[in-house]
Amino acid sequence: MSSDQFGVHKWHIFKFILLIFMIGGVNCDLTISTLGPSLVNTTVGSNVTLVVTISGVPDPVITWKMGSLPVVTWTLGSSVAPDIAIIHRDVLKIETDGSLTFQNVSFAYSNTYTVEIVKSGFKTVSATFVLKVYDYIRNVSVNTEPADALEGAEKFTLQYSTLQGEADQWRWYFNSVEIQNNSHYTVGQKSLVIHQPNRNDTGPYTLVLTNPFSTVTFHRKITVLYGPDEPMLGASPSQAFFVSGDTLSLSCQAEGVPQPSTSWMFGGQTLPVSQGGxxxxxxxxxxxxxxxxxxxxxxxxxxxxxxxxxxxVYESPTASPLCSVSAVNGNVDLQFHCRWPGGTPEALLSFPALTNATSGAGDVNLTIPASQDLNGKMVLCRANHPLRQTRCNITATGPAKFLPMVLTTVDREGKIVVTIHCNSQAMPKAMVTWSKGTELLANGLQYQISVDTAQLNIHDFNTSTAQLYTYTCNCSNPLGNNGKKTQLLGPTISDSSLFPNQNGTIVTMTWEVPPTSVITGFDIQMSGPDLLTVTKNGSRRKRAIEGFRSIQQRPGSSRSTDISVLDPKSTYYFRVIPIAGRTQGEPSAMQRIGPGGLSRPQIIGLAVGIPCGLLFLLLLIGLIYLCVYCCRKKRQQNRYPVPRAVEKVVSTQPDVNTPNHLLTGGLKPLPDYNRMTSQAAPAERSIPLPTFVAPPPVRTATIV
Structure with missing residues (x-):
């Protein structure tokens, strides 16, 4: 293989591996999921597991929280033991897949549990469970405080409790109807509250408690206490009133739970009642x-x-109504009062002559302005009672004329107290004001006025100045006034008398004093032989004593005294000396008692009266002779010649009854012997007066 081909081949391998890693990166996110419901219910003492599935990256850190508190921490797949809180090691256990197991769980583990998965470079994930631990509900009870509801109370609470198990649902029923939350009821987790319970809340209440493992029903009867309601009263027989001797029955009933007890009270005492109240x-x-x-x-x-x-119970008043009148509002108005107490019901009273509107029950007052139309007018009070009708009347009068009464006493300090009492008949009773001269008197140290104002007490009275002052009492009521002046006198005797008994051994001496005389006592004096003294050998008399001597002292209220053990063959003289404190007044006239003959005053009177009478008679004869001589001499006076042209002759005939006003020469008119005769003293009238002979007519001439 050429190098170019090998390079292309390696590029494709790299892209394949990169694609695998890209796909793997998407599938390696950290995830957690729960198996089953998130709400887990279990019973006490059981084992339960909160199951989770964790996927994504290897070896994440797992943390379980009970509420917000971590209780278990562990690295998933690690050979290292998980970190479990000491207090939870007997209960909590983490499974190899990260699930949390509870062994022999108790109520304390009812809570919210959260599991969190943490891995560096990855987002934290979590899952949440709710664990509820239940027990079978047993021994349910409902308690109330107080035991029974009270009508009108603020609230009444029924609260339940269980000795085992808890309910997650509770329902209350009243008369088989479920109770809902409203203004009258509040249903709580553990209680039922009845707001302002009333009698209609009395009845059976049912409580139904439920949890996932049991259901319990509990019944409780509630009684709402109320009453007593408004009582129903009645009397049998039913009538407006009863009369003495009747028989009746009173009943009283009212609703209430429990049934109210009934008692009767009268006059503050509880009365015995029959069964049923x-x-x-x-x-x-x-x-x-x-x-x-x-x-x-x-x-x-x-x-x-x-x-x-x-x-x-009706009964008529037994007495009669009483009428009276009094002064009110500063002694200017009259208040008529009518009273008829007693009876059942009380009588209705009115004054029909004064007003038709005023009436009262048993007692009525009517105040009207005083006027002279009411002075002496009889006012009628009409009294009406269902069993009797009657009336009374009152007559208002102004103060009548009166005479003051004077009383003299001596206080503890020996000072004279003079009391003047002014009581004027009036209706209503007159109020009295007192004055001394122009000075208005009031209560003080020297002057004291009684509560009813009718009496004036003058303390420390000075008898030497008694006649210097005039005391005036003025009685007034709304219908008028009447006053009286009192001139106090010193101790004075106005008259005295002597009355012997038949044997002449006892005499009663009486005396009178002026009504305004100030007297605190009397000194009884006697002149003559001493009074007889009774001894074993009989009565014996002492020798006669010249002059008067005191034999008795009598109080100021006395007006007589008895003097006994007198010798009827002796002559006695008596007199009374008035006393005011330490001041003695003039003695009374002497009174004589004894054998017949002229008394000493009579002998003295004759001895003085005969010479005076003879002297007066000689003076009178001389005066008559002088008058006759003057009259004759006047007639013999020469008259002046008067020309005939202007002579005016006036012939006058003297009138024996008219005095002669034409006398000249400064002579006084002749005395009126008839008048003198009538005004002479008794001793003088006993001597005959010479007859007065009127002079002959006199001719007078006036020269013009």
Whole structure:
């Protein structure tokens, strides 16, 4: 063969080899494929292999991952033992073809497995398996908390559990109808949630659990507790009211699970009920009328409901209605009040004469402006009750005239306290304001006004200045006012008397004082022999003592006293001295008791009166003589001549009843003896007066 031919032959061989290598390069790519499904189910304790087929290049590196964690690494075809994680060496085994075998697999190996093939110069390839390890489902239970659902609760959960095996499918049924997720139900992997359960959710629930190797069905009955619902109340017999002595029965029923228990309460006490919850009342009285409360309780949930039932027992008020009137709104308005308590129901009251719109039950008030039309007007209150009708009336009046009352006491410090009480009859009761002179009085250290304002207390009263001040009390109500001034006086006795007994051994002395006199006590004084002293040998009398001496002290409220053990054969003189604190007033007139004859004051009066009477009589006779003498002398006076042309003669006749106004010469008119006679003292009138003789007519002339 020539060299040219040999060269051509070698070229063809080279191209053939190159073609073979080109074809071989395409078929030598690294590949991996799985035999069987990628989801592998097995049971606990069994052996299972994840089978793969690897082709392409020789001796690739194989890595198996459990999840994302490598657990086995090996070079395919190598004599070197594979690298298996220590914790998995008892379970995992790699086959010569690269497949992964599980021996006596457990639940822990349920996972995703990935095999990766790596060869330098080639693209990494991989395959993925899902291994699920199951067990047969056994011992299924459904638990709830609480045991029963409560109507109106936020949610109620049924949760199942198994002692063996897991389900990959679960279905819930209620009354044989499968439950779907919605607003009322939420179906979870392990639970069923009932949102806002109600009584319609009571019934049988069924749970069906399934896995590739078993199916289990479980039943559970759920009870939804509810109630008590709104109770139904009733009374038998059914009527608007009852009368004392009637018999009735009260019933109370309501729906609920469990059936609610029933009790009755009245006046805060629980009453015994019959079986079924009825309350029987026999011979009912008015005290049993009122509100009865039915209490329904769900013993499982503790929920309760109450409802009231009113039992009316009618009875008429026994008393009569009462009418009154008072001052309101600053003592300018009148408030009429009518009250008729008691009875069942309460009476309706009204004032028809004042208004037709105002009425009340058992008690009514009506306020109207005060006017003089209401002063002394009788206002009627009409009282109506289903069993009785009646009325009452009230008359409003302004303050009437009154006299103040003065009371004097002594406080603990020995100081005088004067109390002035002003009580004017008025309806409504009058309010009193007090003043001293022009000064308006208010509560203070010296002046204290009572709560009802009708009384003024003057502390540390000075009797020496009693007459310097005038105290005024002004009583007023909406219909008017009336005032009274009080001039306080020092201790004064206005009158006194003496009344002996039949034997003359005891006397009762009485005295009076002015109503405004300030008095804290009385000193009873006597002049004459000492009072008799009773001894074993009989009565004995001491010697007579001149002058008055104190024998008794009486309080300021006393107006009389008894003086005993007097000698009827002796003469005694008595008097009373008023006292205000340490100040003594003028003594009363002396009172005498003893044998017949003139008393000492009478003797003194006669001794002084007779000479005075004689002297007065002489003076009167002299005055009469002087008047007669002057009149005669005047008539004898000369008259001036008067021309006849201009003479004007006037004739006058004196009138004994009219004084003479034409007297001249500075003479005074003659005295009126008749008037003097009528005004004279009794002692003076006892002496006859001379008769007055009128002078004769006098002619007077006027010169013009």
């Amino acid at each position: 009825s309350l029987n009342l026999t011979n009912v009285q008015t005290s049993q009328g009122g509100i009865y409360t039915c209490v329904l309780v769900n013993v499982n949930t503790g929920a309760q409901r109450k409802r009231n039932l009113t039992v009316n």
